[in-house]
Amino acid sequence: MAMPPTNAAIAASFGLLADLLEIRGESAFKVRAYRRAAETLGTLPEPLAAIRERGALGRVAGVGAAIAAKIEDLLDTGQMRQLEEIKREIPAGVAGLLAVPDIGPKRARRLHHEVGVGGVDDLRAALADGRVAAVLGAGEAKRIAEGLAALRSGGADDGRLPLGVADALAGDLMERLRAAAPGLERVAAAGSLRRCQETVGDVDLVAAAEEPGPVVEAFAALPGVARVELKGPTRCRVMLERGVAADLWVLPARHWGSLLVHVTGDQYHDIRLRSLAIARGGRLTEYGYAEGERLTPFATEEELYAFFGMQVPPPPTRADAGEVELALRGELPAVLARDDLRGDLHAHSGWSDGTASVREMAVAARDWGHAYLAITDHSRGLGIANGLDAERLRAQRAEIDRVNAELAPFRVLQGIEVEVRADGGLDLPDEALARLDLVVAAVHSGLRQGREKVTARALAAIRHPLVDVLAHPTGRIVGGRPGGDFDMPALIAEAARTGTVLEIDADPGRLDLRADHAREAVAAGCLLSVDSDAHAVAGLDNLRFGVGVAQRARVPPERVLNTLPLDAMLARLKRNRGDADGPEGPPA
DNA sequence: GCCGTTTTCGGCCCGACTGTTTTCAGTCG
Structure with missing residues (x-):
């Protein structure tokens, strides 16, 4: 069969x-x-x-x-x-x-x-x-x-953009629109971009202006617009020169909430909301709730959901997949929010392939309101130019100590993104790993090995007493390679058993763990982290994408390691726990 | 074909824009 x-x-x-x-x-x-x-x-x-x-x-x-x-x-x-x-x-x-x-x-x-x-x-x-x-x-x-x-001419494959590319494009469009559009009060990305879908078909923007017309005109005339596909008093759709369509909706600010809900979708979520309006004898539109001649506009999403007696479902969960019922009963589970994160456990500096210094990354993380940042540069074996060996790690420690002396109480942690070699061993000796504050392990090479081989390597890393976090567990690239053929249930079970943290890598090109794996990991009792994998200062903001994945997976904040304050977070690391599996780690 | 805080039958989201059999069907988000 x-x-x-x-x-x-x-x-x-x-x-x-x-x-x-x-x-x-x-x-x-x-x-x-x-x-x-x-x-x-x-x-x-x-x-x-x-x-x-x-x-x-x-x-x-x-x-x-x-x-x-x-x-x-x-x-x-x-x-x-x-x-x-x-x-x-x-x-x-x-x-x-x-x-x-x-x-x-x-x-x-x-x-x-x-x-x-x-x-x-x-x-x-x-x-x-x-x-x-x-x-x-x-x-x-x-x-x-x-x-x-x-x-x-719509481009290769299905023409959908990876989330990060669409986000950059939307950011650029919004910046230019703010500069060009008279009377623009607000503009925001909506649609699948706001729902943090892995890929985005076209860029949806919503704007608020007392007079929508001039904003629409300014949008249609932005540089980079190849042609205007449709244009009316409140709506415009353009094709950008790079072959991507962008849509804009504009209404006065008193309709902002209903417009944002309407364009954020998804369509099935919208349909459910509109059914609720019908049950009340009215209808829901992007202008608000209408009953006969009377319109109740919603200036915020919160007002709209409150009108129907609902909690506000996070955008990534809006799919009419049960979130409406939970929100109506007031039983939406608490899920991770951006503000819950107090630090970041995976980021790079100029010591390997990052573009910023340790100090620059630390200052930026502190300005984001974080209490700590782990610098986890690559180890030597990845073949990445400038990967760190034991000796350079010692030199990096001295620099990190200096930055910590200056920025206290903010704390830079010294970590490593250590390569899991083809034989399942790690790329640095245990003595070197033991001197670090935490170790993030990653499989970068040999992803096309068969299921048994890649799974065995990942399991070996998960079982290693000095490995605290498994980075981007599948190795997939959004819109690129599919990732290794790992036995994910086995990885998840072993991570739960050993207390090894599984990462949601928030780089929008990775988003790894994916939402479905993250949900399984939570169900299995795993602890997760949501990390930026930033290679530059701007990359620290990747976390919002990782939060989106965690929200779709309904990950509760208490299951995310880096929601903890520094000391509590450190105490939960496998290396610092007495109950860790396997041989005791060497003394710190 | 699905579904239930008015329903196990009788409903099913709504408006913007386009082109033009010039009053609305078709498409889209």
Whole structure:
């Protein structure tokens, strides 16, 4: 028997089913149900086969009896009968037309039925020989051709940006908008960027201004705008020269809260909120709560949620995945907030591949309100120029001592990001590691070794009595390499057993642990850290992304080591605990 | 197809913008 299909594959089947049914003209509500199931299934932390074993398929949000039966069909046979049937009627390629801007279900249906287009390649040919224009008219054909061109130039892969790239782009746009837009009172990033999704499709900005018009005009005229895709009194969508779309919504400040909620989404969260409004006899829009002629605007998100008797769900948790019910009952669990973090346990300086001095990093961390910062430069074996050996660590200690004398009570801790070698050993002798305040271990090389080998290396590091933290446990790069094929349940269990901290590396290019792994680690009893992995002063602010991951994983603050004050944090390190597993560490 | 602090049936989010069969359907977020 073949391996059962992955959650991603099952999600893709439901997504395709939704697209094809929509093109066929089925009930929009049925389509929405399948589409929502596809999105939910694609992000579940546990394989659907395992969920089914537990008899819990029906408890997944958006999965009822009919969808559960289709999931079982897929798990058992690798196929879904309904999908195979509709594919005989509408080729799967027709669903691909929906990816073309300005082609929705209605145009896709006409293109398939009346022009005989079976996919994007067909469409290109039908445009070229005039068949599209003959059926839909010249105007429609021109519009579709432009959409197709935009699709082709839309960049590699799925065109989504890693979170960090999108964040930098949004920051840049907002800065230029502040300089250029008259009457702009506030501007902020919303959408998937604010929800700290790992990748971002396009950049969504919201702004407040008593007169939205001039702000919209200024946005459309910003340098870097390749073309304006749509523009009205309160909204504008532009395509930037680098091939990324950016959307702006502008309303007067009294609507800020409802606008921010509306654009932050996600769409299913918004729909739930609007259902709550309907239940009260009104409706919720980006302007506020409307009942008949009367509008109650919300200047803040807090006011909007309070109106419905809810707590405010952190943006990364807004997905209608149970957070609405919890917030209504006042039972949202406390999750890590940015202000809970009192220090950072993983950062680099010019001693290895960082760009700032120890002192510069320390001053910046102190200015962020932190009480401590661990400088964890690379060890020599990574092959990174300038990795530290035992001798240079001694020299670095002298510099750190000087900085601490100057900046007390702020404290710089001397650590290392020590390389886990191909044989599972560490890159520095135990005597050198023992002299440090803490040790962060990392697997950087040999990530493509097989599952057994990489897992054994990581387990060896976790068991080492002088390893306090396992950095970026999977080694994945967002939008880049997938990371090692680690047996994550085994790593998590061993980290819990030995008291080794698992890191949420907050570098937006890493976000590692991912949210689902972080959730499993919390469930297993692990202690986590949220660290910037900064290589420059500006990188210290990465922590907000790590906090986003922790929030989506619903990590409580008490499970994050660096929420503790310095002394309590140090006392919890494996090396400083009497109950640590294995041989006693050497005396400090 | 899903779902329940009015519901196990009868609902299902809402507005902005575009192009133009010039009153609204289609698409999008």
